[in-house]
Amino acid sequence: MAAKDNDDRKNDDQDAEGGLDMSQAAVKKMIGDAREKGYITYDELNKVLPPDQVSSEQIEDVMSMLSEMGINIIEDEEAEDDDKGSTDVVTASNSREVAVSTTETEKLDRTDDPVRMYLREMGSVELLSREGEIAIAKRIEAGRNTMIAGLCESPLTFQAITIWRDELLNEDILLRDVIDLETTFGNTMGEEDENAPVVDTTAAPTAEKKTGEQEVDADGNPIQTDDDDDDEDEAANMSLAAMEAALKPRVLETLEVIAHDYNELSEMQDLRMSATLNEDDSFSDKSEKAYQKLRSEIVLLVNELHLHNNRIEALIDQLYGINRRIMS
Numbered sequence: 001m002a003a004k005d006n007d008d009r010k011n012d013d014q015d016a017e018g019g020l021d022m023s024q025a026a027v028k029k030m031i032g033d034a035r036e037k038g039y040i041t042y043d044e045l046n047k048v049l050p051p052d053q054v055s056s057e058q059i060e061d062v063m064s065m066l067s068e069m070g071i072n073i074i075e076d077e078e079a080e081d082d083d084k085g086s087t088d089v090v091t092a093s094n095s096r097e098v099a100v101s102t103t104e105t106e107k108l109d110r111t112d113d114p115v116r117m118y119l120r121e122m123g124s125v126e127l128l129s130r131e132g133e134i135a136i137a138k139r140i141e142a143g144r145n146t147m148i149a150g151l152c153e154s155p156l157t158f159q160a161i162t163i164w165r166d167e168l169l170n171e172d173i174l175l176r177d178v179i180d181l182e183t184t185f186g187n188t189m190g191e192e193d194e195n196a197p198v199v200d201t202t203a204a205p206t207a208e209k210k211t212g213e214q215e216v217d218a219d220g221n222p223i224q225t226d227d228d229d230d231d232e233d234e235a236a237n238m239s240l241a242a243m244e245a246a247l248k249p250r251v252l253e254t255l256e257v258i259a260h261d262y263n264e265l266s267e268m269q270d271l272r273m274s275a276t277l278n279e280d281d282s283f284s285d286k287s288e289k290a291y292q293k294l295r296s297e298i299v300l301l302v303n304e305l306h307l308h309n310n311r312i313e314a315l316i317d318q319l320y321g322i323n324r325r326i327m328s
Contacts, residue, residue: 021193027062031069039072105136145303151315152299158262161302165255168248175244179251186244187306251305258301265294 030048049059066073128136151157167173175181246327268291275283 031066031071034066034071035069036046036271038070039074040066041074045073078218083202145299146306147312147316148303149299151312151319152295152302154315154319155266156318157302157315158258160311161255162259164311165252168252170253175238175248175251178308179247180308181240181243181247184251185247187304254301254305258298261294261298261301265291267300268294 030040034044045059045062049062051059053155063073093193164173164178168175168178268287271287272283272291275281
């Protein structure tokens, strides 16, 4: 019985040694094929060195050896035509056939380079033309106008506008919290209007230049200090304050006009709704035209304000919340 066990152990050892020899032979064959191609895929590597049978250290050793040999390890094998190219056969003067390879820039079009892959994909994407950019800008503007028109259908919007006006008058909030300051200022300055606000440069004094006291390096160039950065930040903040000072009177005037016009529109809405519910002709066609005209003027005024995106999102969230409560 003991002799039989010893025989079994010997057979197992022989099988293990044979498996090891086969593995080594497979590795040699794999290296030979990789040398011919110049690369090897991860799938081919895993077939020869299964992770469940070979330790990670052995796999790393083989990969290091391949790298030292100049063999690349790639994800997927490219098409044969991309690597080899086409071969033309021409006849030489001595009647012997000479193979002329027409391979284009071998190994420069590999897909294992992420930068080259990105550039290849980007090269196939058509860039926007000037007309395309204009079309997208018009679509964005039309979508915003539609959104503002929808918000103007809700009385809550004008209640919020009235609250913002009062808070601005009481200086509880800043103008930059209500409107998009730069957009409004840019559009206002673009208008050919004598009443257009002009920034008072005295309201935004820049930092005094201390050229005499400023430190310089060995080459005579001025050294940038933290004080200079603070001065630049202060100048930027002062410019925002100057823009607010220039725009605030006009914005408050627009808010006042919106509040006044909405009071008139609200009365017309009540009459219009009453006529619809009672199915009578108390709200004439002339009144309907006046109602639509006043409504369009209010929407235009709200659009000219260029409300801050945070304020618009707050109004939309408020309407969504009311809708959820109604539907639940």
